[in-house]
Amino acid sequence: MAGAALxxxxxxxxxxxxDVVTETPRTKTLVFEVPGWPGHxxxxxxxxxxxxxxxxxxxxxxxxxxxxxxxxxxxxxERLDDGEVSPYLxxxxxxxxxxxxxxxxxxxxxxxxxxGGPVLLVAGGSGIVxxxxxxxxxIAAGSxxxxxxxFSSRSWDDVIYRDELExxxxxxxxxxxxxLTRSQPPGWTGYARRVDAEILREVGPRADxxxxxxxxxxxxxxxxxxxxxxxxxxxxxxxxxxxxxxTGG
Amino acid sequence: MDSxxxxxxxxxxxxxxxxxxxxxxxxxxxxxxxxxxPIGAVRVFRGAGVVLRCPxxxxxxxxxxxxxxxxxxxxxxxxxxxxxx
Numbered sequence: 001m002a003g004a005a006l007x008x009x010x011x012x013x014x015x016x017x018x019d020v021v022t023e024t025p026r027t028k029t030l031v032f033e034v035p036g037w038p039g040h041x042x043x044x045x046x047x048x049x050x051x052x053x054x055x056x057x058x059x060x061x062x063x064x065x066x067x068x069x070x071x072x073x074x075x076x077x078e079r080l081d082d083g084e085v086s087p088y089l090x091x092x093x094x095x096x097x098x099x100x101x102x103x104x105x106x107x108x109x110x111x112x113x114x115x116g117g118p119v120l121l122v123a124g125g126s127g128i129v130x131x132x133x134x135x136x137x138x139i140a141a142g143s144x145x146x147x148x149x150x151f152s153s154r155s156w157d158d159v160i161y162r163d164e165l166e167x168x169x170x171x172x173x174x175x176x177x178x179x180l181t182r183s184q185p186p187g188w189t190g191y192a193r194r195v196d197a198e199i200l201r202e203v204g205p206r207a208d209x210x211x212x213x214x215x216x217x218x219x220x221x222x223x224x225x226x227x228x229x230x231x232x233x234x235x236x237x238x239x240x241x242x243x244x245x246x247t248g249g
Numbered sequence: 250m251d252s253x254x255x256x257x258x259x260x261x262x263x264x265x266x267x268x269x270x271x272x273x274x275x276x277x278x279x280x281x282x283x284x285x286x287p288i289g290a291v292r293v294f295r296g297a298g299v300v301l302r303c304p305x306x307x308x309x310x311x312x313x314x315x316x317x318x319x320x321x322x323x324x325x326x327x328x329x330x331x332x333x334x
Contacts, residue, residue: 009265009266009269010262010265010266045258045261045262047262061259061261061262102262103262105261105262105265105271106258106261106271106273106289107261107271107273107274107289108257108258108261108273108274108287108288108289108290109258109273109289219255240289240290241256241290242256242258242289243255243256243258243259244255
């Protein structure tokens with residue numbers, strides 16, 4: 001274990017917006033500059049705190065999207081229409097604005113090079129974010145770890161990080177498979193239904209290859225995928241899950 | 250199924266606030282069925298406070314309620330908590 005890095009109370013620290021990138025009609029990536037950021041591991045998150053002029057505070061957790069990169073930190077946020085925090089983050093924040101955050105947080109839903117492979121990543125919608133940090137960490141290290149991503153989105157336009165994933169899919173040992181559950185572009189030959197045991201079996205790796213599996217998405221998605229994986233013979237302890245709630249935002 | 254259900258990852262910050270340790274990798278033994286699971290894998294329900302439940306038997310492991318001045322934690326349903334140092 002990383003020893004001292006795991007110890008200590010969390011403290012809120014200022015973060016300045018360096019850039020805002022539109023990913024899809026509903027999601028944006030916020031690039032922050034966080035002085036003194038101690039670094040993080042792929043899969044960890046931060047708590048974000050907003051304070052209104054009257055002192056009212058709201059906190060939410062967001063997964064880190066970027067591989068460790070000095071004092072730079074990227075969060076990708078999906079706008080929830082009835083949310084209290086995400087509309088502010090996606091609609092109002094501009095370069096130069098400041099918010100508060102604390103982290104990195106978490107240690108269970110984490111992949112790092114020492115964990116090794118093969119790795120199966122299964123994402124539903126914005127559940128891709130911590131899994132993207134794992135892919136980017138692998139790429140940044142020039143690692144040849146076998147990694148497969150199965151990514152469920154509503155439509156081609158809703159695929160977060162689409163261009164980057166298309167680019168990376170050529171990398172040896174990294175296989176990206178999409179399923180589009182609601183609408184598909186003309187000529188689409190890929191999967192067009194919710195992730196089920198058959199898709200998981202075709203995407204692999206097989207259970208006897210003992211892949212490290214990370215599943216992230218809305219609760220019903222995670223439950224269905226985890227159940228199908230167990231049905232295919234994957235050991236429950238090899239399957240790590242992170243659920244996004246319908247609450248908050 | 251409850252759409253509000255999350256997992257232990259969602260309260261990692263709150264737990265770290267309380268214990269000053271990364272707690273999602275700590276192993277909890279359920280006081281109900283005896284199952285051992287990392288805290289990151291337990292079920293979490295949010296209401297007035299936060300309730301942690303065993304993913305196997307639904308036994309209440311812990312409750313955490315934050316008020317203006319303090320944080321109250323009940324760990325009555327956890328038999329043991331193993332924290333790697």
